[in-house]
Amino acid sequence: MPTTTSNDELPGVLFLCVRNKGKSQMAAALARLRGEGVIRAFSAGTHPGDAINQTSAESVAELGADMSGETPQGVTPELLGKVGLVVAIGGEVDTTALEEGGVPVERWVTDEPSLRGIEGLERMRIIRDDIDARVRALVESYRSRGA
Template sequence: MTVTAPDGTSTPSVLFVCVRNGGKSQMAAGLMRHAAHGRVTAHSAGTEPGTAINALSAESLAEVGVDISGESPKAIDPALLRDVDLVVTLGREAKVDAPAGTTVRNWDTDEPSERGIDGIERMRLVRDDIAVRVSKLIGELGSDVC
């Protein structure tokens, strides 16, 4: 849901979704919060939430000044799903049955493990791919958000 402030400016909202909500969707939400400086409300959720944040995801974000260590995986809230301006699924596995009128996009993110790249190097590549996409999305949501 876009929130309009008393000064007439609006804040768009985005829900990032992956399967476990421990890695990619948390990274996307953290990167969005960091890059948009409060001018986009970012949420994250999972279709089958895990139990913890992926430690390497958190470490790779900490390297660029983004802290998601206080986050925890959560399921999709139906009210939030209905009210956000945009839902972005990350990867090939997360599927969201959004209500009519809710825009859903998929980011088929880089998967370095398919090329034999694992560990923190993998997470850095995933982070950088998501960061580029987040930056472009901020631009799409409005030049006053940048």
């Protein structure tokens, strides 16, 4: 007989980028979609911006994920207390203090299509698909552990 797990008992994952406007919000939205009942997904930025990147929101909405109601936020001790893993998205995110504090950190350096001259929604779709594949693998790793 299956057991019921409350949402608070699920492992928490914090997706972290610099501005918390696009990539970390995309990852959290996709993780909420792909990992429902498996993980709790949060996002934050080391230097949060003012508003969500609307092109990012549009791209994840095409897959059924929603980040439209989110607001960029910073990292807080309360937020860190809810997670067992921080996924730093991008090479520019400084995670030194987290790692020195004993927080497990995984880094994802995602595709950057703008380096190839690809912009706009096409760029976001490529980034989204890269993040989505990584989120699916992460969720599957938690699912296979029975976490």
